Amino acid sequence: MPTRLLRRLIAPLAAAVVLFAGAAPQFTSHAHADFLWCWDDPIVSVQGHLLEIRTGQPLGDLLTMRNTNLVVVIPKNTTGSVVLNDISAFPMTTTISATGPAWSGSGAIPVTVKATVAAGVSYPVQVVGQPVASLVPLTVLGAAGSASGKTNTTITMAMSLGK
Numbered sequence: 001m002p003t004r005l006l007r008r009l010i011a012p013l014a015a016a017v018v019l020f021a022g023a024a025p026q027f028t029s030h031a032h033a034d035f036l037w038c039w040d041d042p043i044v045s046v047q048g049h050l051l052e053i054r055t056g057q058p059l060g061d062l063l064t065m066r067n068t069n070l071v072v073v074i075p076k077n078t079t080g081s082v083v084l085n086d087i088s089a090f091p092m093t094t095t096i097s098a099t100g101p102a103w104s105g106s107g108a109i110p111v112t113v114k115a116t117v118a119a120g121v122s123y124p125v126q127v128v129g130q131p132v133a134s135l136v137p138l139t140v141l142g143a144a145g146s147a148s149g150k151t152n153t154t155i156t157m158a159m160s161l162g163k
Contacts, residue, residue, distance in 0.1 A: 039056045040090055040092050041055070042092065046074050053128070054126075061123040065151070067093065070113060072094065073097045074096060074109070076101070108162050112157070113156070117152070118152060127155050
């Protein structure tokens with residue numbers, strides 16, 4: 001009896017293994033859309049609004065990366081600071097530049113993030129900005145932004161914080 005039960009279980013199990021093995025993603029050195037991404041995400045404060053900036057690179061290309069530079073351009077009449085510079089995955093420098101056009105004092109605050117990833121080879125890079133919280137009571141967080149590009153070029157992402 002146990003041998004017959006074992007035979008009845010082995011055939012379906014073998015079929016399942018073959019099906020799942022064929023469906024598993026195949027990773028090659030060729031570029032394709034299903035990269036495994038590695039992200040670092042500093043947090044900056046702009047006029048009391050917190051912004052998380054995620055910079056992503058394909059994990060397979062990470063060893064060719066030399067450094068990542070983020071410049072957060074804010075209006076010249078606002079204040080900003082780097083709250084957390086998470087550099088756990090790759091070397092990154094984040095700076096605030098209060099050189100943008102003056103903000104009117106009401107409405108959304110325009111923010112531009114300029115990201116440059118220096119690497120020995122060209123590969124895709126993604127930048128995502130997400131308002132995460134506000135130190136200013138009773139304000140709207142703002143709209144998320146995203147941009148993509150390649151290493152060794154400047155990727156520009158525009159977005160806004162607040163209402």
